[in-house]
Amino acid sequence: MSARAEWPLYEVFLRARCGLEHKHVGSVHAVDARMAIEHARDVYTRRQEGISIWVVKSADIIASDPADADALFEPARDKIYRHPTFYVIPEEVKNL
Amino acid sequence: MYTQGLDRPVPSGPEASSGPDTAAAALRFQARIDADERIEPKDWMPEAYRQTLIRQISQHAHSEIVGMLPEGNWITRAPTLKRKAVLIAKVQDEGGHGMYLYGAAETLGISREEMVAQLLAGTAKYSSIFNYPTPTWADVGAIGWLVDGAAIINQIPLCRCSYGPYARAMVRICKEESFHQRQGFEIMLALARGTPAQRRLAQDALNRWWWPSLMMFGPSDAESRHTAQSMRWKIKRFTNDELRQHFVDVTVPQADYLELEVPDRELRWDAAGGHYRFGEIDWSEFQSVLKGEGPCNRERLEARRRAHAAGRWVLEAALAHAQKRRLHAAQEVA
Numbered sequence: 001m002s003a004r005a006e007w008p009l010y011e012v013f014l015r016a017r018c019g020l021e022h023k024h025v026g027s028v029h030a031v032d033a034r035m036a037i038e039h040a041r042d043v044y045t046r047r048q049e050g051i052s053i054w055v056v057k058s059a060d061i062i063a064s065d066p067a068d069a070d071a072l073f074e075p076a077r078d079k080i081y082r083h084p085t086f087y088v089i090p091e092e093v094k095n096l
Numbered sequence: 097m098y099t100q101g102l103d104r105p106v107p108s109g110p111e112a113s114s115g116p117d118t119a120a121a122a123l124r125f126q127a128r129i130d131a132d133e134r135i136e137p138k139d140w141m142p143e144a145y146r147q148t149l150i151r152q153i154s155q156h157a158h159s160e161i162v163g164m165l166p167e168g169n170w171i172t173r174a175p176t177l178k179r180k181a182v183l184i185a186k187v188q189d190e191g192g193h194g195m196y197l198y199g200a201a202e203t204l205g206i207s208r209e210e211m212v213a214q215l216l217a218g219t220a221k222y223s224s225i226f227n228y229p230t231p232t233w234a235d236v237g238a239i240g241w242l243v244d245g246a247a248i249i250n251q252i253p254l255c256r257c258s259y260g261p262y263a264r265a266m267v268r269i270c271k272e273e274s275f276h277q278r279q280g281f282e283i284m285l286a287l288a289r290g291t292p293a294q295r296r297l298a299q300d301a302l303n304r305w306w307w308p309s310l311m312m313f314g315p316s317d318a319e320s321r322h323t324a325q326s327m328r329w330k331i332k333r334f335t336n337d338e339l340r341q342h343f344v345d346v347t348v349p350q351a352d353y354l355e356l357e358v359p360d361r362e363l364r365w366d367a368a369g370g371h372y373r374f375g376e377i378d379w380s381e382f383q384s385v386l387k388g389e390g391p392c393n394r395e396r397l398e399a400r401r402r403a404h405a406a407g408r409w410v411l412e413a414a415l416a417h418a419q420k421r422r423l424h425a426a427q428e429v430a
Contacts, residue, residue, distance in 0.1 A: 006415055007411070007415070009202070026195075026196055026199050026200075026264075026265070027199045027202070028195070028199070029208060031414045031415050031417070031418035032418040032421070032422070035414065035418070042192070043192050043195045043196070046185075046188065046189070046192060046272075047272070063138065065138070066136070066138050066139050066140070
C-alpha cells in the first residue's frame with residue numbers, strides 16, 4: 001500500500017478539437033506529470049475524445065467553498081440589467 | 097458492466113452530529129434533491145448518502161475490474177483477428193470504466209488503496225454475474241448481449257443520479273457500453289446462423305447466462321430494503337423489478353430473432369398487460385453466489401490478488417524512476 005499511497009491524484013482536462021476550451025473530464029493517479037498524461041490518454045481518449053491534454057495535481061487546485069456560494073454569487077442575481085433582454089426597445093427599431 | 101450492490105445495508109452508526117443544524121441541513125439537502133439539483137463533492141450531504149454512494153460506486157468499479165477476467169479468458173483464443181481486436185478493446189473499456197468509477201468514488205473521501213484493499217480482502221462485493229465461467233467462445237457473445245444489455249438498462253437511469261461525478265461517469269460508460277452489447281449480439285448472430293454445432297454453442301450459452309442475467313437486477317422489490325431510500329435520494333430511479341421486466345421485454349424478441357430458446361418454460365407474452373411474464377428466479381442460487389459459493393468466486397478473487405501482488409514491483413519501480421528523474425532534474429539546475 002505504501003508505494004501506492006505516494007501516487008498523487010491528477011485532474012484531467014481535454015480539448016476536444018481546436019477552437020474549443022479544455023474541459024474537465026476526470027482524474028488519474030500517476031507518479032509524475034508525464035505518467036499522468038499517459039494515463040489520461042489511455043483512460044479518457046480511447047475514442048478520439050481529445051487532441052490536447054492538461055493535467056494538474058488535484059492538490060494544487062484552489063476551489064471556492066460551496067458554503068461561500070451565496071456570498072460570491074448572490075450579488076449577481078438581482079442585476080438583470082446586465083442582460084440585453086432587460087431593455088425594452090420598440091419593434092420598429094432594427095439592428096439593436 | 098454493472099454492480100447490483102444497491103441493496104446492502106448501510107453500516108449503522110449515528111450521524112456525525114444530530115443537532116438542529118444537521119436536521120436543517122438534511123431538509124435543505126432533500127429539497128435540493130427534490131428540485132432535481134445535482135450534488136457535487138464538496139457540498140454538504142448526509143453521512144448515510146455518502147456511505148451509500150461510496151459502497152455503490154466502489155462495488156460498481158470492482159465489477160468492472162473483475163468483469164475483465166471472464167472475457168480476458170478468450171483474448172488469446174478469439175476465432176479471428178477482428179474478434180480479437182474487438183475483444184481487447186472491450187476488455188480495455190471495462191478497465192477504463194473501473195478507473196472512471198474509482199475516480200468518482202474518491203471524490204467522496206475514500207482512497208483508491210482502501211477500495212482495492214476491500215476488494216482483495218473480500219469485504220467489498222462485485223456483481224455476482226462475474227462468478228460464472230466462460231467455457232466456450234459463445235459465452236463472449238452471451239456476455240456482450242445479455243450481461244452488457246442488462247448493464248445498460250441498469251445504467252441509463254444512473255446517468256441522472258443525484259450525485260454529479262457518478263452521473264457524469266455513467267454518461268461516458270453508457271456511450272461505450274452500447275458497442276459492447278452490439279458486438280456481443282453480432283457474435284451470437286454469427287453462431288446462430290452457423291453450423292449446427294455453432295447453434296448448439298449459442299443455445300448453450302443462452303441457457304447458462306439467462307437466469308444469472310436476470311439476477312443482475314438484484315433482489316425482488318419485496319426483498320429490497322434499501323430501494324425506497326435510494327429512490328428518495330434519486331440515486332436510483334426505478335426499482336429492481338421494473339428494470340428486470342424491461343430487460344425481459346426488450347431481450348426476448350432479440351432471442352426470437354436469433355431463433356434461440358429462452359430457458360424458461362413459463363415465459364409467455366401477456367398481450368393485455370403488454371409484458372412478457374417469466375418464471376420464478378432461483379433466489380437460493382443468487383444468495384449462494386453472493387455468499388461466495390458461485391462457480392468462480394474463489395478463482396476471480398485469487399486472480400485479482402495475484403495480479404496485485406505480481407504487479408506491485410511496477411508501482412514501486414515507477415515511483416523510484418520518477419524520484420530519480422526529479423533528482424536528476426534538480427542536479428542539472430544546481
